[in-house]
Structure formats: C-alpha cells, structure tokens
Amino acid sequence: MGFPALNATGSTAVLVVGAGPAGLMAAEQLSNAGIAVHVCDAMPSVGRKFLRAGIGGLNLTHAENAQSFRSRYSHSESDVDGADGKGVGTVSSWLQDFDADAMRRWAQQLGVETFVGSSGRVFPVGLKAAPLLRAWLHRLREQGCVLHTRWRWVGFSEAHSATTQSGPFHTLVFETPDGAQKVSAQAVIFALGGGSWARLGSDGCWLPVLAQAGVACSVLKPANCGFDYDWSMRLLEQFAGSPLKPVGLTVQDARGQVVFSRKGEALVSRHGIQGSLIYAASRHIRDLIDHEGAARICWDLLPDRTLAQVQTALRAPRGKDSLSNWLRKRLGLEGVRLSLFHELAGKTCSDVDQLAGLLKQLPQTLHKARPIDEAISTAGGVLLSAVDDQLMSAAIPGLFFAGEMLDWEAPTGGYLLNAAFASGRRAGQGAIAWLEARRNSLD
Ligand SMILES: Cc1cc2nc3c(=O)[nH]c(=O)nc-3n(C[C@H](O)[C@H](O)[C@H](O)COP(=O)(O)OP(=O)(O)OC[C@H]3O[C@@H](n4cnc5c(N)ncnc54)[C@H](O)[C@@H]3O)c2cc1C
Structure with missing residues (x-):
C-alpha cells in the first residue's frame, strides 16, 4: 500500500519515521498545526x-x-562539556516546554488521570498503557495523521537531497510489504528509538546509515542494565532469581570518589546481578568498566545498622555457633544476603572489626554489562552537538531527531518517557518553524 495522501510528485511536507512516544508526539504537533503528516x-x-x-x-x-x-539526565559528551554543558542544558530546555505537569495534563486530555505513587513516580490510574495509546491514536487519526505500519526505513535514495521549486526535499527508501518504496519530504523527523528490546522495534540499525550520511553519532551502550557475574553453583541453585533486600550499594570512581550510594533492592540472576538498585547505578558501573576495564562495587548487607552497631552486636561471645548461625542470630542476616556474604567475602577472619567492615562494605568486581538488547534503555546515538535547539541536524538541514535515538540517558522513574515526549514535541515544533521559514523564503 502506497501513501494515499501523497501529492502527484510522490512527496509530502513532513514524514515522521518511528511511531513510539517521541514520533507520535512530533506528529501531534504537526497535525495540531494543520499540517498533513x-x-x-x-x-x-x-x-x-x-x-x-x-x-x-x-x-x-x-x-x-x-x-x-x-x-x-546525562549524555556521552558530558565528559567534554561538563555536567552543565550543552547536552544536559538541551534536555532541560525540552523539559521546560514539556515538564512532568504538562505530561500529566496531556494524559488527562486523553481521558486518563494520573496519580503520584509513594516514591514520587507518576502512573496512569489503571496502570496500563493501552487505553492511553488507543485514545491518542484515535485523536491523531481524527486530526488527519496517516499511520503506515510495516514500513521500514532503510536509507536515503542516491539523490538524497534535491532542491525543487518548493524547496529542498529528502528522499527516503522504505522496505514495505509491496517492495521498496521511495518517499520525498521537505522535513523528516526520525524517532527510531534506542538499541534495546529489538523485538519491540528499536533495533539501532539506523545508526550506521545516519553516520554514513554525515550525522555525528556516538556508539549505543546499554543503560539501566544488569551486569554479568559468574556465581558459584551453590549460590545459583539456591538463590538465582532471589531479591536482595534491603541492601545498600556504593560505587566509587577511579579516583576513589563516591559517585553512587543508595539503599534499595537488587536481584541475583542466573547471569549476574540486576534490579532497580543496579539499574540506578548502571551508568557509573558501565563507564568504569569502559574506562578502567572493571568496576568495583560495594554492598552494604545491613543498611539499617551503623558500623558501630554491627561491631557491638558481634562482640558478644560466639560460643559454638558457626559463623552463619552467629550472623543470623546476632544480626538477622540470612538467605540470599548471607549467601552473598560467603560468596564474596572469601576467607573470613574472626576479627570483629574486619568482619563488621565487610558486612557494611562487601566488594564485588564486575567486568561486563549484560547484552545491550536486554537493557531497559540505551545511551549514545545522534550527538546533541550535531543538532540545533530545534533538534534539526546541523549537517543535513530538514532532518530532525527525537526520543531515545538522541544521545542522552536517564535512570528509570519516568524520566525516559518524559524526555522522549518532550523531545518529540520540540522536534515537531522545529519542523513547523522550518517549513514556515522555507515557505517565506520562497515567497
Ligand atoms: C521493559 C521496558 C519498560 C519500560 N518502562 C518504562 C517506564 O515505565 N517509564 C519510562 O519512562 N520509560 C520506560 N521504558 C523506556 C521507554 O519505553 C523508552 O525510553 C521510550 O519508549 C522511547 O521512546 P522513543 O519514541 O524514543 O522510541 P521507541 O518507543 O523505541 O519507538 C521507536 C519506534 O521506531 C520504530 N523504528 C525503529 N527503526 C525503524 C526503522 N528503520 N524504520 C521504521 N521504524 C523504525 C520502532 O518500531 C518503534 O516503534 C521502558 C522500556 C522497556 C524496554
């Protein structure tokens, strides 16, 4: 099936490629402005x-x-321009235009109320995405937005950019159920997602194509991800899949500065370690592995007790108790947390202070992130320095980018979706301004 609303020259004003939250949000801006999209x-x-x-x-x-x-929010160029450099400022500027309240109002306008959970996270009442997506797609179609599924963008045509009477056009090539199709557009908004969970569509295959076309990109990396660890059979047989809670986790950078320290919950998996606490620390762990070859993290197995309290508890006479029994009786340490202690502490000594120190700061060395496809999100992608404030490519005017395919990252907690929406809004508005400027320059 071709493009029913294309004009006689096989072209359209704007194409959005990628129909996740970022692409649909961009399409919404255009259709709100009365532009066929x-x-x-x-x-x-x-x-x-x-x-x-x-x-x-x-x-x-x-x-x-x-x-x-x-x-x-952070991005791969943070090292270059510092935490307050262009990248982080760029994400902030999208969020200024579409912040958490705007996100909640947007859902409400689609008939879906939201609530704030105990941790500050915001969810739709009903905790489901389908009603929201259904209402959104209905509204977009009503506004004249045309959706084409099974249309895979695979590259630009050889005569990628051509200038016609109505301004420059970009010609994109798609694989479709009816074979290869070419479509030209004055502005194109790419919102192709990151490079994880490829079965849901975002496979990152766009990166070499855009890089080849001259759009500066950094390599995609796992974010909010787990890490490999070679557990003993004994631990795996008893505890694979077990939640590790409560625990504290500390990560220090190569200079010994604490870059992450939090209490929470992790999960011992068959392949290593994952769960919300690990995801939250994963950017630091991943970067340490990338730069230093390994990351040393420290577990606090007794986060609700101070070191002094642990030392005091262990000073009572042990009698004939085994170490495990002793730790269970005196400190309530058992199950997977006790097993983790035995797994990582190596040969333990009977010195109380040393033992207490290990219980409060148990080191584990990680060497590898889990495969990128398993990650909740990805870092890297189209560099923020390669786009202007409207998210248009500096190298190829008329091409815009939005969502996770841009080089920014954030922890879980609603930050990913809010920024995907906000960047889609910004790119959509940018494309409107670009079309307007083209039209004015041709008048
Ligand atoms: C299990 C899981 C749970 C998550 N939960 C949350 C959460 O609760 N809160 C939160 O904030 N974030 C969450 N995220 C992350 C969030 O879903 C993403 O960050 C967000 O969907 C990114 O939006 P996007 O529009 O940029 O990309 P995507 O949603 O990935 O959409 C990209 C679209 O582009 C299409 N596409 C890709 N390549 C091509 C191509 N070549 N041609 C045509 N189309 C193409 C894909 O099919 C896809 O539809 C979760 C992620 C996962 C995996």
Whole structure:
C-alpha cells in the first residue's frame, strides 16, 4: 500500500519515521498545526515499547521538583562539556516546554488521570498503557495523521537531497510489504528509538546509515542494565532469581570518589546481578568498566545498622555457633544476603572489626554489562552537538531527531518517557518553524 495522501510528485511536507512516544508526539504537533503528516513504522503495530512499559505500570514521569528532575539526565559528551554543558542544558530546555505537569495534563486530555505513587513516580490510574495509546491514536487519526505500519526505513535514495521549486526535499527508501518504496519530504523527523528490546522495534540499525550520511553519532551502550557475574553453583541453585533486600550499594570512581550510594533492592540472576538498585547505578558501573576495564562495587548487607552497631552486636561471645548461625542470630542476616556474604567475602577472619567492615562494605568486581538488547534503555546515538535547539541536524538541514535515538540517558522513574515526549514535541515544533521559514523564503 502506497501513501494515499501523497501529492502527484510522490512527496509530502513532513514524514515522521518511528511511531513510539517521541514520533507520535512530533506528529501531534504537526497535525495540531494543520499540517498533513505521515508516520511510518517498521513494526506491524505502533508504540510497542510504550505498551511494554505498561506491563510495569507505565511510569510516565516523576513528581520531584524541577531542578532535581532535570539533574537526572546525562549524555556521552558530558565528559567534554561538563555536567552543565550543552547536552544536559538541551534536555532541560525540552523539559521546560514539556515538564512532568504538562505530561500529566496531556494524559488527562486523553481521558486518563494520573496519580503520584509513594516514591514520587507518576502512573496512569489503571496502570496500563493501552487505553492511553488507543485514545491518542484515535485523536491523531481524527486530526488527519496517516499511520503506515510495516514500513521500514532503510536509507536515503542516491539523490538524497534535491532542491525543487518548493524547496529542498529528502528522499527516503522504505522496505514495505509491496517492495521498496521511495518517499520525498521537505522535513523528516526520525524517532527510531534506542538499541534495546529489538523485538519491540528499536533495533539501532539506523545508526550506521545516519553516520554514513554525515550525522555525528556516538556508539549505543546499554543503560539501566544488569551486569554479568559468574556465581558459584551453590549460590545459583539456591538463590538465582532471589531479591536482595534491603541492601545498600556504593560505587566509587577511579579516583576513589563516591559517585553512587543508595539503599534499595537488587536481584541475583542466573547471569549476574540486576534490579532497580543496579539499574540506578548502571551508568557509573558501565563507564568504569569502559574506562578502567572493571568496576568495583560495594554492598552494604545491613543498611539499617551503623558500623558501630554491627561491631557491638558481634562482640558478644560466639560460643559454638558457626559463623552463619552467629550472623543470623546476632544480626538477622540470612538467605540470599548471607549467601552473598560467603560468596564474596572469601576467607573470613574472626576479627570483629574486619568482619563488621565487610558486612557494611562487601566488594564485588564486575567486568561486563549484560547484552545491550536486554537493557531497559540505551545511551549514545545522534550527538546533541550535531543538532540545533530545534533538534534539526546541523549537517543535513530538514532532518530532525527525537526520543531515545538522541544521545542522552536517564535512570528509570519516568524520566525516559518524559524526555522522549518532550523531545518529540520540540522536534515537531522545529519542523513547523522550518517549513514556515522555507515557505517565506520562497515567497
Ligand atoms: C521493559 C521496558 C519498560 C519500560 N518502562 C518504562 C517506564 O515505565 N517509564 C519510562 O519512562 N520509560 C520506560 N521504558 C523506556 C521507554 O519505553 C523508552 O525510553 C521510550 O519508549 C522511547 O521512546 P522513543 O519514541 O524514543 O522510541 P521507541 O518507543 O523505541 O519507538 C521507536 C519506534 O521506531 C520504530 N523504528 C525503529 N527503526 C525503524 C526503522 N528503520 N524504520 C521504521 N521504524 C523504525 C520502532 O518500531 C518503534 O516503534 C521502558 C522500556 C522497556 C524496554
């Protein structure tokens, strides 16, 4: 099936490629402005990752104050321009236009109320993505937005950019059920997602194609991910799949500075270690592995007791108790946390202070992140320095980028979706301004 609303020259004003939250949000801006917009997606249906996020309750955004909210974002060029450099500032500027409150109002306008959970995370009442997506797609179609599924963008045609009477056009090539199709557009918004959970559509295959075309990209890396660890058979047989809670986790950078320290919950998996606490620390762990070859993390197995309290508890006479019995009786340490202690502590000594020190700071060395496809999100992608404030490519005017395919990252907690929406909004508005400027320059 071709493009029903294309004009006689086989072209359209704007194409959105990728129908996740970012692409649909961009399309919404255009259709709100009365501009005919076509949205193409490689998958048989749209918004698959958004729907998958609904299985976990659909954490849409977070209710913390704006300053803390914006501090959650980072990007691969942070090392170059510092925490307050262009990249983080760029994400903040999208969020200024579409913050957590705007996100909640947007859902409400689609008939879906939201609530703030105990941790400040914001969810739709009903904890599902499908009603929201259904209402959204209905509204987009009503506004004249045309969705094309099973349209996979595979590259640019050889005569990629051509200037015609109505301005420059970009010609994109798609694989479709009817074979290869070419479509030209004055502006193209790419919102192709990151490079994880490829079965939901975002496979990262776009990166070499865009890089080849001259769009500066950094390599995609796992974010909010787990890490490999070679557990003993004994631990695996008893505790694979067990939650490790409560525990504290500390990560120090190569200079010994604490870059992460938090209490929470992790999970011992068959392949290593994962869970919310590990995901939250994963950027630091991943970067240490990338730069130093390994990351040494420290577990606090007794986060609700101070070191002095642990020392005091262990000073009572042990009698004939085994170490395990002793730790269980005196400190309530048992199950997977006790097993982790035996697994990582190596040969333990009977010195109380040393033992207490290990219980409060038990080191584990990690060498490898789990495969990128398993990650909740990915870092890297189209560099923020390669786009202007409207998210248009500096190298190829008329091409815009939005969502996770841009080089920013954030922890889980609603930050990913809020920024995907906000960047889609910014790119959509940018494309409107670009078309307007083209039209004016031709008049
Ligand atoms: C299990 C899981 C749970 C999550 N839960 C949450 C959560 O609760 N809260 C939160 O904030 N975030 C969550 N996320 C992350 C969030 O879903 C993503 O960050 C968000 O969907 C990114 O939006 P996007 O539009 O940039 O990309 P995507 O949603 O990945 O959409 C990209 C679209 O582009 C299409 N596409 C890709 N390549 C092509 C191509 N070549 N041609 C045409 N189309 C193409 C894909 O089919 C897809 O539809 C979760 C992620 C996962 C995996």
